[in-house]
Amino acid sequence: xxxxxxxxxxxxxxxxxxxxxxxxxxxxxxxxxxxxxxxxxxxxxxxxxxxxxxxxxxxxxxxxxxxxxxxxxxxxxxxxxxxxxxxxxxxxxxxxxxxxxxxxxxxxxxxxxxxxxxxxxxxxxxxxxxxxxxxxxxxxxxxxxxxxxxxxxxxxxxxxxxxxxxxxxxxxxxxxxxxxxxxxxxxxxxxxxxxxxxxxxxxxxxxxxxxxxxxxxxxxxxxxxxxxxxxxxxxxxxxxxxxxxxxxxxxxxxxxxxxxxxxxxxxxxxxxxxxxxxxxxxx
Amino acid sequence: xxxxxxxxxxxxxxxxxxxxxxxxxxxxxxxxxxxxxxxxxxxxxxxxxxxxxxxxxxxxxxxxxxxxxxxxxxxxxxxxxxxxxxxxxxxxxxxxxxxxxxxxxxxxxxxxxxxxxxxxxxxxxxxxxxxxxxxxxxxxxxxxxxxxxxxxxxxxxxxxxxxxxxxxxxxxxxxxxxxxxxxxxxxxxxxxxxxxxxxxxxxxxxxxxxxxxxxxxxxxxxxxxxxxxxxxxxxxxxxxxxxxxxxxxxxxxxxxxxxxxxxxxxxxxx
Numbered sequence: 001x002x003x004x005x006x007x008x009x010x011x012x013x014x015x016x017x018x019x020x021x022x023x024x025x026x027x028x029x030x031x032x033x034x035x036x037x038x039x040x041x042x043x044x045x046x047x048x049x050x051x052x053x054x055x056x057x058x059x060x061x062x063x064x065x066x067x068x069x070x071x072x073x074x075x076x077x078x079x080x081x082x083x084x085x086x087x088x089x090x091x092x093x094x095x096x097x098x099x100x101x102x103x104x105x106x107x108x109x110x111x112x113x114x115x116x117x118x119x120x121x122x123x124x125x126x127x128x129x130x131x132x133x134x135x136x137x138x139x140x141x142x143x144x145x146x147x148x149x150x151x152x153x154x155x156x157x158x159x160x161x162x163x164x165x166x167x168x169x170x171x172x173x174x175x176x177x178x179x180x181x182x183x184x185x186x187x188x189x190x191x192x193x194x195x196x197x198x199x200x201x202x203x204x205x206x207x208x209x210x211x212x213x214x215x216x217x218x219x220x221x222x223x224x225x226x227x228x229x230x231x232x233x234x235x236x237x238x239x240x241x242x243x244x245x246x247x248x249x250x251x252x253x254x255x256x257x258x259x260x261x262x263x264x265x266x267x268x269x270x271x272x273x274x275x276x277x278x279x280x281x282x283x
Numbered sequence: 284x285x286x287x288x289x290x291x292x293x294x295x296x297x298x299x300x301x302x303x304x305x306x307x308x309x310x311x312x313x314x315x316x317x318x319x320x321x322x323x324x325x326x327x328x329x330x331x332x333x334x335x336x337x338x339x340x341x342x343x344x345x346x347x348x349x350x351x352x353x354x355x356x357x358x359x360x361x362x363x364x365x366x367x368x369x370x371x372x373x374x375x376x377x378x379x380x381x382x383x384x385x386x387x388x389x390x391x392x393x394x395x396x397x398x399x400x401x402x403x404x405x406x407x408x409x410x411x412x413x414x415x416x417x418x419x420x421x422x423x424x425x426x427x428x429x430x431x432x433x434x435x436x437x438x439x440x441x442x443x444x445x446x447x448x449x450x451x452x453x454x455x456x457x458x459x460x461x462x463x464x465x466x467x468x469x470x471x472x473x474x475x476x477x478x479x480x481x482x483x484x485x486x487x488x489x490x491x492x493x494x495x496x497x498x499x500x501x502x503x504x505x506x507x508x509x510x511x512x513x514x515x516x517x518x519x520x521x522x523x524x525x526x527x528x529x530x531x532x533x534x535x536x537x538x539x540x541x542x543x544x545x546x547x548x549x550x551x552x553x
Contacts, residue, residue: 049551056550122509124536124548262538 048126056121063113063134064190067141070106071186073099074144075179078245081151082175085238086168088159096152103145110138126262133259137189140248140255144182147241147248154234154241161231167217171239174210178245181207185252189259197256200249201265207246208272214239215275243273305330305500306351306470311365313346313355320346324365324526326519330469333492333501335511335532338521339547344504347521348472351502352388353381369470386413389463393475395455397447397462402439405447405458406430409466425465433461434491453484460491464499471495473503477510489514508548512536520544 051057077099084093114135117123123131181200188196215236222232257265304327313321321343328334336344346355353374355361367374374384386409397405406426409415416422426443430436435457439450447458456476463471473492477485492514495501505511511518512532519529520543528541539545 049546052550124508124512125539125545127549128537 056127059113059117059121060127060130063110063117063131066106066110066113067134067137068186068190070103070110070138070141071182071189073103073106074141074148075182075186077103077145077152078148078175078182079179081148081155082172082179084152085155085158086163086172088155088163090156090159093152093155093159097149100145100149103142107138107142110134126259129259129262133255136255137252140251144245144248147245151238151241154238158231158234163231164221164228167214167221167232167235170210170214170217171235171242174207174214174239174242177203177207177210178242178249181246181249185249185256189252189256192256192260194257194260197253197260198265201253201257204246204250205272207243211239211243211273212275303330304328305369306502307366307368307371308347308350309366311347311350311363311367313343313350313364314362315358316360320524321350322524326526326529328500328502329517330500331496331498332517333496333503333515334517334519335515336502336504336519336521337506337508337511337548338527340506342521343524344519344521345474347526348474348502348504351470351472352385352390354390356381386466387468388470388472389466389468390472391456391459391463391474391476394479395452395459397450397455397458399446399448401444402430402447402450402458403443406461406465409462413466415466429461429465430458432464432491432495433457434487434494435461451484453480453487456480456484456488457491460488460495464495468499470500470502473501475504475506478506485510508536520547522547 051060077096080092080099081096083089084096114131117131121127181203185197185200188194188200218232218236218239222229254265257263306328308324308326308328311321311324312319324343324347336348338344349355350363350367351369351374355363363375369387373379398408400408403426406429407422410422410425416425427436427440430439435454438454439445439458447455450458456479460471460476477488480488489510492501492503496516503511503514515532517530518532518535520527520535520539520541522543528535528539528544530540535544536548539548545551
């Protein structure tokens with residue numbers, strides 16, 4: 001979707017638009033519309049013509065702005081929740097819990113707008129995929145917000161315990177990766193870039209394997225000394241939350257692929273999380 | 284909004300389209316005098332299903348529709364080249380009886396156009412001139428079953444002798460559909476059948492189309508994208524006399540392949 005505004009007059013009277021003529025002479029059905037296309041990054045959707053109805057165009061743009069705002073907010077509080085956990089900062093943690101309410105509000109806004117647009121405009125083709133994608137992405141972002149809140153709550157719970165450094169480093173790396181994945185996927189959405197979304201989708205395997213090793217480390221740590229169990233369990237859930245953030249990020253990547261290409265990603269995602277079948281024996 | 288079809292149903296439609304088409308058009312060109320209105324239209328239209336033709340005004344969809352029952356013959360300057368077959372029979376064969384063809388290919392128009400006769404006569408006229416009924420009882424039966432197929436029987440059974448023009452617009456259109464159905468056609472062409480009707484009457488006609496598609500090959504020209512999405516299994520998009528894209532309705536309305544289709548159905552400058 002191009003959001004750059006065409007000159008006003010060109011918008012109302014397309015024949016005055018400085019754009020090259022988009023209407024080809026009667027041509028065989030096989031010939032695609034010949035619009036001179038500038039080089040654009042691989043995987044990015046073709047820029048769209050604007051809707052005849054301006055308010056429709058504006059509503060779609062508004063939807064994207066809300067998603068961007070919500071995504072930025074989710075990114076922000078996720079980062080804050082990691083900091084709160086690492087720095088043992090209860091105030092920061094409480095801030096995260098508060099900010100999550102804004103995310104919830106944005107989700108309701110977007111949902112309402114999508115429902116109203118379906119009712120009033122009956123979007124089709126890429127517009128239909130656009131509003132459906134917005135609806136799905138807003139759901140994933142809301143969940144990411146919840147997970148950030150959950151991490152923050154755990155940060156509150158263990159704020160007064162001493163944090164073992166090697167474990168915290170592992171957790172921080174995992175968090176950083178999840179955060180950069182989220183950032184990438186939001187950029188991919190803004191740019192309508194299916195290839196970048198696909199890259200994020202593949203990368204999730206790394207988060208999974210980091211979670212696996214952290215899981216093992218935490219189990220070992222608990223076995224060493226039962227007094228570590230309280231702290232370790234909270235950290236384990238924190239790690240699980242981060243791993244879930246990665247899953248929602250891949251959901252968003254799948255949605256972007258569908259939005260741009262019109263089809264779902266064909267192959268199965270490489271999965272690295274095998275903790276559900278991992279068991280440590282006593283010896 | 285989109286009519287929900289199972290993958291099986293979609294495959295069946297696809298199969299019907301490729302292997303068992305009712306109407307096959309190949310390289311159809313139409314000229315009105317010097318002006319060419321259609322360019323090399325090639326399409327297979329499946330039996331027992333609904334195909335929708337969509338496209339901006341003047342794109343040639345109605346022109347193409349009118350080729351299928353040779354209505355364009357009535358326009359002196361109109362010239363058609365290429366081949367159209369129904370059940371492998373060339374309908375432009377000079378030996379073919381056009382009157383018989385039009386009995387096989389019924390048509391419903393944008394504006395309801397009942398004859399200025401009684402409701403009964405409107406439906407009985409076709410079967411009578413084509414000699415489809417030997418007795419009055421047989422004719423009565425055809426009239427009743429046609430009106431039933433058109434979902435109009437209950438509303439008019441007590442006033443069959445009232446003039447057809449006295450019915451409401453939606454009832455008139457269903458009367459015209461009953462009239463088309465009465466001669467047992469194989470193909471029914473509908474040229475914007477609901478554009479003069481209110482939403483309730485439109486819904487009744489669409490329900491009727493759903494019923495009729497079990498027995499007929501239906502081709503509908505419509506300006507309502509939602510209607511095409513609701514009633515058809517396959518959709519063809521025409522633009523500037525060219526058949527741009529044809530495919531399963533679900534695909535056309537969720538993921539069209541051609542930029543021009545996309546621009547048209549989403550309401551963009553194309």
